[in-house]
Amino acid sequence: MFGAEDHGHMARALRLAERGLFTTTPNPRVGCVIVQNGRVVGEGWHVRAGEPHAEIHALRAAGEAARGATVYVTLEPCSHHGRTPPCAEALIDAGVARVVAAMRDPNPQVAGRGIELLTLAGIRAEVGLLEEAARELNIGFVSRMTRGRPWVRVKTASSLDGKTALRNGQSQWITGEAARADVQRWRARACAVLTGVGTVLADDPQMNVRGIDTPRQPLRVVLDSGLKTPPGARILQGGNTLIICQQAKPQRLEPLLNAGAGVLELPGPEGRPDLALLMEILARRGVNELHVEAGATLNGALLAGGWVDEWLAYIAPVALGHQARGLFELPVLTEMNARRAFTLHDLRQIGPDLRLTLRPR
Numbered sequence: 001m002f003g004a005e006d007h008g009h010m011a012r013a014l015r016l017a018e019r020g021l022f023t024t025t026p027n028p029r030v031g032c033v034i035v036q037n038g039r040v041v042g043e044g045w046h047v048r049a050g051e052p053h054a055e056i057h058a059l060r061a062a063g064e065a066a067r068g069a070t071v072y073v074t075l076e077p078c079s080h081h082g083r084t085p086p087c088a089e090a091l092i093d094a095g096v097a098r099v100v101a102a103m104r105d106p107n108p109q110v111a112g113r114g115i116e117l118l119t120l121a122g123i124r125a126e127v128g129l130l131e132e133a134a135r136e137l138n139i140g141f142v143s144r145m146t147r148g149r150p151w152v153r154v155k156t157a158s159s160l161d162g163k164t165a166l167r168n169g170q171s172q173w174i175t176g177e178a179a180r181a182d183v184q185r186w187r188a189r190a191c192a193v194l195t196g197v198g199t200v201l202a203d204d205p206q207m208n209v210r211g212i213d214t215p216r217q218p219l220r221v222v223l224d225s226g227l228k229t230p231p232g233a234r235i236l237q238g239g240n241t242l243i244i245c246q247q248a249k250p251q252r253l254e255p256l257l258n259a260g261a262g263v264l265e266l267p268g269p270e271g272r273p274d275l276a277l278l279m280e281i282l283a284r285r286g287v288n289e290l291h292v293e294a295g296a297t298l299n300g301a302l303l304a305g306g307w308v309d310e311w312l313a314y315i316a317p318v319a320l321g322h323q324a325r326g327l328f329e330l331p332v333l334t335e336m337n338a339r340r341a342f343t344l345h346d347l348r349q350i351g352p353d354l355r356l357t358l359r360p361r
Helices: 004-020 054-066 087-094 113-120 131-137 139-147 177-189 197-203 250-258 275-284 296-304
Strands: 031-036 039-045 070-073 098-101 124-127 151-158 192-196 219-223 241-245 262-265 289-292 310-315 342-350 353-360
Touching: 004 031, 004 039, 004 054, 004 070, 004 098, 004 131, 031 054, 039 054, 054 070, 054 087, 087 113, 098 113, 113 124, 131 139, 139 151, 139 289, 151 177, 151 296, 177 289, 177 310, 177 342, 177 353, 192 197, 192 296, 197 219, 197 296, 219 275, 250 262, 289 296, 310 342
Parallel strands: 070 098, 098 124, 151 289, 151 310, 192 219, 192 289, 219 241, 241 262
Antiparallel strands: 031 039, 031 070, 310 353, 342 353
């Protein structure tokens, strides 16, 4: 169905889409290549929400050369009026002859309608070229559209024996500079970063993106049942921080509001905020990828609740001993078949450390 030339042009479209890795949220990352008689006449990618989509940039670059051309796009062209006009109609008006999309758009407003519009207009439309790569690039967007919740990615940094900090809480630094720089890229691509109040009190982190040229910072979310976050905490600096609590007592609420934080009550079971409701709210706010950097308590709650979609495990070649702090606070297991099982999705060395990308089986 697809030849070597098709694969090459779609691979190029995917590389273009990656240029929007840090900027397109809440929209998907999309790239487009227009080819006329074997020659690329136009390219484009979606840069940020509210601006032209990838197809529009590519059509503008191609001009009249788009007529009768083949279009390679990493996501089905949209068919609805959002902040921008439908790309499917723009392709029809440009007179292209063929459109190859890597995958269908999971957005219910599109979901095949873009392909249908093209086909009805007499354009040869095909779907499925390098689909897995396209899906991986927009795994959070797909999750939000199909499951109504973000893709939850938990990051941990530990020793070889699975410890994240010494018994006294000291944790800086287990992994090396290269691993810490790598983490910044994962923060930058995320729409929101989640942590717990225990981490805020212990480390006073900023949880922002540093060392990467990005025009936006992810929303910072703190799970803090009793509103113990200090008004002077660094995670509140610059605003764009949301604190999730059980009940907002006025004497603790007002200083946090004055510090620029947003506060949301989400009472849940066992004195903890309702994680299911939190995921739903974040999805409604356009959060595609939720990056988690937390301690064993929140990590354990997410894992036990089935919320972990991906685990980034940075492992340093050191040992901290059995009394050091662990990764996940979980109920005691009495049978091996109750263990949490993961599949190794990716493995690579980052400086002196390893980074394992794992997904639940």
